[in-house]
Each structure stands twice: as structure tokens, then as C-alpha cells.
Amino acid sequence: MSTPRKAARRSAIRIVSAPADRPADDEIWPRVTRELADDLAVDAPARDRAGKAPFDEVARLQEAGLPALLTAPGANPRGADWRAASAIVREISAADSSIGELLAHHYVLSWSSRFFGPAREAGATTALDACTAEERWLLAGGVEPPLTGTDPGLVLTPAEDGWILDGRRTFASGVTVADRLVVGARPGGTGDWLIVLVDPAHPGVFTDAGTDRVGQRLAGAGTVTFDHVPVPAAHVLGVLPHDEHTVTPFATLAPLALRLLLVQVGLGIAEGALAEARDISRAGQAGPVPAPPARNGRTAATTDPVGTGDDPYLLLAYGELATAAHAASAVVERATDALVRGLLAGPELSPEERADIAVLVSAAETLTGRAAVHITTRVLELVDGAEGADARSGGPGFDRFWRNARALTAHTRPAHRLRDIGDHYLNGTHARLTLPA
Structure with missing residues (x-):
């Protein structure tokens, strides 16, 4: 069943928000x-x-002003805000990773005109920026070509005042609640990709929400059908050339930026699970430790009651998990710094610099994906049966961290990433300048 569109969204709370300017x-x-x-x-x-x-x-995101972070007039347009965007996605994901994923996709799509437009400059201000900031739009969709040859993707047919969009695509986040969709489609089904802006409220747009998802249930995933939807020429945001030799290195930062923000989502999941498990373990520290084992047939004298926080095996477990989170964080920060430098370079970014960024993003993606799954799995064991666990988590709800981590990393390809990293390190080979790279 298609998801109904809502004319307005109102939150039950009021958040102190930053002014748009x-x-x-x-x-x-x-x-x-x-x-x-x-x-x-x-x-x-x-x-x-x-x-x-x-x-x-x-609505909570919009009242807080977060969707306009990278596009708000007066904000630093030269890339520094990407660090702020990364920190925001990570912290929101620690609380609710579905909303973090939704925000991550929005941030990258909000730069579509800059990545693919005529200027392709990091500092360029576009109409999409202005509308996103003024209207507090939430963007969803995807500009990447289909991963399989059997998927025809979306097709554009020339019209008198622009194009007609037809086709069907499944998107990972946001399409059930977005104010606007940013999608890639081919004129006539062949050649270069055009990046276009579509109003999901148009009667020719039908959205089927993704159901029965293992994790990331609130990310707004779904399948969108476009049936003879008009796209004015002014709503063409840019072009992605079909020939990789004509694609600028700066344009290919778009998929790397998305992958790195999704890495922040995964890191947020791990840190959120670890922090919540720590709170549960601390809540159980008041209980006495069982009597020490018998020695020479006698029971050793019981010392003063101590808490579970003195259990050496528990301390070892938290030490291991905290170290894994710290290691992932360090690699992610290094990749983020490299991406920001690439965004600052704009059209001057070289293929070699882009390749170095891709390697760091792949390393962050691989290490963080493994850490998120490992941490959320071990956390389930640490809180199993702990006093207060059911009260804090709503019973089985605590496993959402593990489910979300698995859902987020299910489609990543760590073997491919590690192969590319090894090829770059050993042979100096550059990954192809294709959008899904």
C-alpha cells in the first residue's frame, strides 16, 4: 500500500533551534x-x-534546524561544516540510528547541485541550497546508477518544457517522509545520468514503504514508482557523465561522502549501545559478590560487599569494547579530515587525492562495520539478565542496536574494500572513478 503524504508535520515538543542564518x-x-x-x-x-x-x-529534526546545516545562508560553505554534519549524524545515531541514516542521506543529497552542477564548486550557492534552508526541506532518494544490469533504473523522456520521468526504484532511506526527492535518471535509458529534483506529492509519484525490516525500521525506506512525472528543466540539478574518463574527481566525492556519513551512523550505533550497556551495568553494582571459592575444604571469609563494577571479566569486556570503539573513531576522524580537504579543493581535486580519500573511507567503513557488529553482539551478552536491563530497554528492545548494525552493514562489501586498499597500498592502483565506487 502506498504511503499517504501528510500536508504538515508537527512535533509534540519544542527544540531550541539555531537560526537558519x-x-x-x-x-x-x-x-x-x-x-x-x-x-x-x-x-x-x-x-x-x-x-x-x-x-x-x-518534524523534530526540522524544528531543530538540522536539515539546513550544510546549506543555511551564512554558514561556512567551504567544507568545515562537514565536520559538524558528521558529529551530528554520529550523536543522533547513538540515540536513534534510523534517524541518523535519514539525516546522512539528506546531507549528501543537499550538495547534489555542487557535486554535479555546472560549477561543481564546494563554495557554490545553489537554488537547492536556498530552498532547503528556507523551506526546511528533507531530501531523500539516490543518484547512483543501478548496481545490476537487470535493473533499468529511471528513464527520462524529452518534453516541451523539460522531461518526463518514469520508472521504479527502491531507496534505503527517507522516501516515505521526504519533502523532495533527488534521483538520477537516463534520458531514453542510455547515456549520461541527469540528477533531477521531484516533488513526491505529485499524483504520479507512488511510494511503497519498506516493511518487516530487520533493522533501521524508522529510516523511511521504500520503493518509489514514477508514472509520467513532469520534470521542468529548472529542476535538473546536474549531470553525471556515463564515461568515467569525463567524470571529475570532485563529483565522485559524493558517494564517498555518503559512505563516510553512514560510517558515522554505524559508529553512533556502537557508541550508543556501549553507553547504554554501561549504564545498566552500573545500575547493578550495588549487589554483593558471591562468596569466594572454597580453599582446602574451607570457605574463605567474605569481604565487604562490592559491585559488579569490580568483576575483572566485566572490566575486561568493557575494556575490549571501548578500545574497539576508540580505534574505529580514530580511523573515521582521519577519513573525515581527508574528505573535508577534498571538498575544499573543489574542481582542483586530483585523481590521486581522490584515490587517497577513497582508501581512507574504505578503511573506516571496514573497521567500523566490524566494530559495530562485534560491540552490539557483545553488549547483548553483557546486559543479559542484568538488573534493570528490562526496565531500561523495554525488554527485547535492547537488541535494536544489533539489528540496526546488521541492517546497516548487510550490503557493504568488506572483501572488495580490503582488496582495493591492498591494491592501492601495494601497487598504487586507483579505484575507478565511478559513482558507486
Whole structure:
């Protein structure tokens, strides 16, 4: 059944938001993000079980001003805000990774005109920027070509005032609640890809929500059918050449930026699970430790009661998991710094620099994916039967961290990433300049 569109979304709370014309800085956005993350964490298990389309959650994002972070007039357009965007996605994901994923896709799509438009400059201000900031649009969709040759993708047919869009595509996030869709389609089904903006409220757009998902249930995934949808020429945001030799290295930062923000989602899942498990373990520290084992047929004298926080095996487990999270964080930060430098370079970015960024993103993706699955699996064992676990997590709801980590990493290809890293390290080979790379 197609998802009904809502004319307006209103949140039950009010978030202190940053003005649209304020730049991201060390005071405004961290505070706004913490407030929103704390609010999302309160009912995250209940909302995960309900699995409803995240209209209310999107309203909370919009009231906080977060969708306009990278596009707000007056904000630093030269790439520094990508660090703020990464931190925001990570913190929101620690509270609710579905909403973090939704925001990650939005941020990359909001730069579609800059990645693929005529200027292709990091500092260019576009009509898409202005509308996203002023209207507080949430963007969803995807510009990448189909991963299989059997999927024809979306097709554009020339019309008097632009194009007609037809076809059907499945998207991982946001399409059930988006204000606008950004999609890639081929004129006549062949040749270069055009990146176009579509209003999902058009009567020719039909959205079927993804159901029965293992994890990331609130990410707004779904399949969208476009039936003779008009696309004015002004809504063509840019072009992705079919020939990889004519694609600029800067344009191919788009998929790397998305992959790296999704890595932030995975890292947020791991850190959120670890922090919540720590709180549960701390809550059980007041109980006495069982009597020590018998020695020479006698029971050793019981010392003063101590808590589970003194259990050496528990300390070892948390030490291992915290170290895994720290290691992943360090690699992710290095990749983020490299991406920001690439965005600052704009059209001057060289293929060699792009290749170096791709290697760091692949390393972050591989290490963080493994860490997220490992941490969320071990966390289930640490809180199993712990006092207060059911009360804090709503019973089985605590496994959402593991389910979300598995769903997020299910389609990644660590073997391919490691092969590319090894080929680059050993032979200096560059990954192909294709969009899905």
C-alpha cells in the first residue's frame, strides 16, 4: 500500500533551534544536537517496535534546524561544516540510528547541485541550497546508477518544457517522509545520468514503504514508482557523465561522502549501545559478590560487599569494547579530515587525492562495520539478565542496536574494500572513478 503524504508535520515538543542564518559553531549545533538526541533516546525502543513512518521524528529534526546545516545562508560553505554534519549524524545515531541514516542521506543529497552542477564548486550557492534552508526541506532518494544490469533504473523522456520521468526504484532511506526527492535518471535509458529534483506529492509519484525490516525500521525506506512525472528543466540539478574518463574527481566525492556519513551512523550505533550497556551495568553494582571459592575444604571469609563494577571479566569486556570503539573513531576522524580537504579543493581535486580519500573511507567503513557488529553482539551478552536491563530497554528492545548494525552493514562489501586498499597500498592502483565506487 502506498504511503499517504501528510500536508504538515508537527512535533509534540519544542527544540531550541539555531537560526537558519547562523553558522555551525562549537556552541550552537552541539547543544541543539544533544537536546534532540536526548529527546529521541527517551522513546527509541517504543518507536522502534511501532515501526511507523518517521513523520514526527522528521518534524523534530526540522524544528531543530538540522536539515539546513550544510546549506543555511551564512554558514561556512567551504567544507568545515562537514565536520559538524558528521558529529551530528554520529550523536543522533547513538540515540536513534534510523534517524541518523535519514539525516546522512539528506546531507549528501543537499550538495547534489555542487557535486554535479555546472560549477561543481564546494563554495557554490545553489537554488537547492536556498530552498532547503528556507523551506526546511528533507531530501531523500539516490543518484547512483543501478548496481545490476537487470535493473533499468529511471528513464527520462524529452518534453516541451523539460522531461518526463518514469520508472521504479527502491531507496534505503527517507522516501516515505521526504519533502523532495533527488534521483538520477537516463534520458531514453542510455547515456549520461541527469540528477533531477521531484516533488513526491505529485499524483504520479507512488511510494511503497519498506516493511518487516530487520533493522533501521524508522529510516523511511521504500520503493518509489514514477508514472509520467513532469520534470521542468529548472529542476535538473546536474549531470553525471556515463564515461568515467569525463567524470571529475570532485563529483565522485559524493558517494564517498555518503559512505563516510553512514560510517558515522554505524559508529553512533556502537557508541550508543556501549553507553547504554554501561549504564545498566552500573545500575547493578550495588549487589554483593558471591562468596569466594572454597580453599582446602574451607570457605574463605567474605569481604565487604562490592559491585559488579569490580568483576575483572566485566572490566575486561568493557575494556575490549571501548578500545574497539576508540580505534574505529580514530580511523573515521582521519577519513573525515581527508574528505573535508577534498571538498575544499573543489574542481582542483586530483585523481590521486581522490584515490587517497577513497582508501581512507574504505578503511573506516571496514573497521567500523566490524566494530559495530562485534560491540552490539557483545553488549547483548553483557546486559543479559542484568538488573534493570528490562526496565531500561523495554525488554527485547535492547537488541535494536544489533539489528540496526546488521541492517546497516548487510550490503557493504568488506572483501572488495580490503582488496582495493591492498591494491592501492601495494601497487598504487586507483579505484575507478565511478559513482558507486
